[in-house]
Amino acid sequence: MEECKDFREQLSLYIDGMLDGKESRLLEExxxxxxxxxxELGLLRETVQSCRNLEEKxxxxxxxxxxxSALRRTRKGTAASHIRKKWLKPGLVSVAAxxxxxxxxxxxxxxxxxxxxxxxxxxxTDAAPAEEMYNLAGSEEFGFSSEQKxxxxxxxxxxxxxxxxxxxxxxxxGREMGTAEEMPPAPEPGNLTAETGDxxxxxxxxxxxxxxxxxxxxxxxxxxxxxxxxxxxxETGGYIESSNSYVRKYGSAEDGxxxxxxxxxxxxxxxxxTNCLEGISTLGKVTNRSTDGSDITLQYMDTEVRLxxxxxxxxxxxxxxxxxxxxxxxxxxxxxxxxxxTEIESYGTQxxxxxxxxxxxxxxxxxxxxxxxxxxxxALQMGSLWDRMKRGIIRTTNAIMDMVEMIIVGxxxxxxVAILLGAGLLVWWRIKRKNTQ
Amino acid sequence: MSAELELVERSKGGDLSAFEELVxxxxxxxxxxxxxxMGSEEDACDIAQEAFLKAFxxxxxxxxxxxxxxxxxxxxxxxxxxxxxxxxxxxxxPVAHNDNPEDRGYKLITDTGDLPEEQMERREVRxxxxxxxxxxxxxxxxxxxxxxxxxxxxxEIADILGLNIGTVKSRISRARISxxxxxxxxxxxxxxxxxxxx
Numbered sequence: 022m023e024e025c026k027d028f029r030e031q032l033s034l035y036i037d038g039m040l041d042g043k044e045s046r047l048l049e050e051x052x053x054x055x056x057x058x059x060x061e062l063g064l065l066r067e068t069v070q071s072c073r074n075l076e077e078k079x080x081x082x083x084x085x086x087x088x089x090s091a092l093r094r095t096r097k098g099t100a101a102s103h104i105r106k107k108w109l110k111p112g113l114v115s116v117a118a119x120x121x122x123x124x125x126x127x128x129x130x131x132x133x134x135x136x137x138x139x140x141x142x143x144x145x146t147d148a149a150p151a152e153e154m155y156n157l158a159g160s161e162e163f164g165f166s167s168e169q170k171x172x173x174x175x176x177x178x179x180x181x182x183x184x185x186x187x188x189x190x191x192x193x194x195g196r197e198m199g200t201a202e203e204m205p206p207a208p209e210p211g212n213l214t215a216e217t218g219d220x221x222x223x224x225x226x227x228x229x230x231x232x233x234x235x236x237x238x239x240x241x242x243x244x245x246x247x248x249x250x251x252x253x254x255x256e257t258g259g260y261i262e263s264s265n266s267y268v269r270k271y272g273s274a275e276d277g278x279x280x281x282x283x284x285x286x287x288x289x290x291x292x293x294x295t296n297c298l299e300g301i302s303t304l305g306k307v308t309n310r311s312t313d314g315s316d317i318t319l320q321y322m323d324t325e326v327r328l329x330x331x332x333x334x335x336x337x338x339x340x341x342x343x344x345x346x347x348x349x350x351x352x353x354x355x356x357x358x359x360x361x362x363t364e365i366e367s368y369g370t371q372x373x374x375x376x377x378x379x380x381x382x383x384x385x386x387x388x389x390x391x392x393x394x395x396x397x398x399x400a401l402q403m404g405s406l407w408d409r410m411k412r413g414i415i416r417t418t419n420a421i422m423d424m425v426e427m428i429i430v431g432x433x434x435x436x437x438v439a440i441l442l443g444a445g446l447l448v449w450w451r452i453k454r455k456n457t458q
Numbered sequence: 459m460s461a462e463l464e465l466v467e468r469s470k471g472g473d474l475s476a477f478e479e480l481v482x483x484x485x486x487x488x489x490x491x492x493x494x495x496m497g498s499e500e501d502a503c504d505i506a507q508e509a510f511l512k513a514f515x516x517x518x519x520x521x522x523x524x525x526x527x528x529x530x531x532x533x534x535x536x537x538x539x540x541x542x543x544x545x546x547x548x549x550x551x552p553v554a555h556n557d558n559p560e561d562r563g564y565k566l567i568t569d570t571g572d573l574p575e576e577q578m579e580r581r582e583v584r585x586x587x588x589x590x591x592x593x594x595x596x597x598x599x600x601x602x603x604x605x606x607x608x609x610x611x612x613x614e615i616a617d618i619l620g621l622n623i624g625t626v627k628s629r630i631s632r633a634r635i636s637x638x639x640x641x642x643x644x645x646x647x648x649x650x651x652x653x654x655x656x
Contacts, residue, residue, distance in 0.1 A: 030628075030631060032631070033627075033630055033631035033634050034627060034631065037605075037612070037630070039612065039627065064638050064642070065634055065635070065638055067638075068606075068634055068637050068638040069606050069634060071583065071584075071587045071641070072587065072591070072602060072606035072607050072637070073606055073607070073609075074580075074583075074584060074587075075494075075584055075587060075588065075607055076584070077486065077490050078486075078489065078490050078493055078502075079486065080485055080486055080489035080490075080502070080503070080506065081499065081503065083503075084485060084489060084503050084506060084507075085478075085481060085482060085485060087503065087507055088478075088481050088485070088506065088507050088510050088511070089478055089481075091507055091511055092474060092477065092478070092510070092511065092514055093474065095511060095514075095515070096472075096474060096514075
């Protein structure tokens with residue numbers, strides 16, 4: 022029966038003549054012997070035959086026209102949908118590709134689409150010069166600017182050149198004795214303040230304080246306020262130490278003119294300090310304000326003491342000088358005198374500098390022009406309207422150019438990604454085509 | 459063949475009349491396929507229509523390497539199978555009692571001088587065979603139709619159904635056995651008698 026099973030599987034093929042010669046013979050031999058299989062073969066043959074006897078039917082006459090009209094109906098829709106379908110896939114693919122490109126580009130260059138570069142650059146370059154100015158001013162706190170030195174020297178009625186002062190003692194000493202009075206009078210604590218004005222006598226008694234202030238204000242008219250500051254300074258007996266103004270690189274007024282801004286450093290008598298500060302604050306809108314005071318009383322007194330001792334030494338040396346007879350001695354004393362006088366000068370200079378700082382407080386003012394929109398109803402500036410429009414067009418065009426540049430650069434960055442994508446899609450499409458065949 | 463190829467090419471270009479000629483060429487075969495699969499004339503027409511419509515819609519994808527007939531057959535087979543699966547959920551294969559397909563367009567090829575009784579008998583037999591086929595599963599049914607009714611070669615069947623020859627061989631064998639069982643079970647044919655004649 023095992024055998025029969027194998028042969029049964031082959032019966033169908035035998036009927037169709039799909040067995041090779043050897044297999045056929047084997048089967049026929051078995052059939053002769055096995056009645057069951059013979060019977061089976063017969064039944065199968067009958068089955069097949071009965072199928073073959075089935076007639077091929079003629080389709081009804083209406084079938085063809087039915088199909089034709091159906092074809093025509095769909096053809097109208099097909100044409101349009103074909104085009105749509107034809108372009109749909111490529112369209113979707115290209116849109117997806119562009120999106121992927123943009124995302125990739127944005128990922129690689131984070132700041133790609135912001136467009137804020139220029140403004141940031143502007144701000145950076147503008148901050149620098151201002152800081153520089155302030156740094157310079159700051160370093161002057163305990164040092165001396167050449168101008169201060171000049172002022173200091175004036176009290177002695179000497180020449181402006183500091184070197185000149187130092188060399189004078191040597192000249193003087195060459196003229197030997199009796200010239201003690203002609204020597205530059207050593208600045209004594211009390212003299213300085215007394216020479217400059219009565220209102221400062223009280224300062225002498227109180228502590229030595231150096232006052233500074235920094236003020237940032239927004240004004241409508243730079244020049245006008247500058248003049249106002251000038252007047253204020255003159256009235257109080259101070260002076261403008263330095264000023265600097267320039268045109269702002271970005272932004273402009275309603276009427277098209279550019280904004281001016283700048284720094285002014287003024288020195289005013291310390292007694293007027295507070296008043297002046299308040300006065301300047303009224304000139305515009307204060308955006309930043311800071312004050313500080315340094316108490317240098319101890320250093321000042323220290324230096325004064327040193328100066329005094331140097332002076333005493335000088336006196337003694339002079340006394341000794343009168344009694345000296347030997348050339349060698351005289352020369353030695355001269356050397357000592359030089360040294361002492363140098364020290365005196367140095368201390369003197371320092372004290373004078375401090376006096377100036379204490380006497381005259383410093384106010385650093387930063388002014389910038391702005392448009393004040395709240396003061397009046399600004400009429401439509403017809404004259405500049407055209408200019409502004411032109412500028413607007415130019416600006417937008419530039420921005421678009423920048424954008425295009427960015428996109429092109431971005432495409433360059435994302436090109437490798439796109440190539441990989443394209444290759445992948447091609448492979449997938451090929452596979453799909455193969456499957457539908 | 460070349461004439462058919464030309465028609466195919468023109469149809470690809472959207473020439474409706476060319477395609478209609480193809481329809482004429484193949485409608486009978488497809489209709490019969492549909493009829494044998496579905497068991498009713500109406501369904502056969504629907505199947506044929508849908509098959510040809512689908513063929514026209516996707517004719518651009520058809521590459522002229524394979525035979526057009528095989529390709530259309532494949533489409534028709536798929537349409538039938540889809541339809542049958544849909545119907546499985548609703549009802550079984552309709553036993554066409556009322557439908558007397560044998561009466562329409564009926565051509566007696568072999569009947570020459572047979573007695574009316576014998577004709578009737580033969581008609582009855584055929585009807586029963588058709589019903590037996592209808593009781594087969596879709597897979598077996600289609601194989602029987604393609605092989606024993608249409609007389610397609612093993613290779614052609616392999617192409618139409620997208621199977622390899624080995625599968626085709628075993629399926630034909632199994633389908634025939636199934637059909638045989640069906641015929642015996644329902645006692646529609648006197649196999650016992652006929653066998654003896656073999």
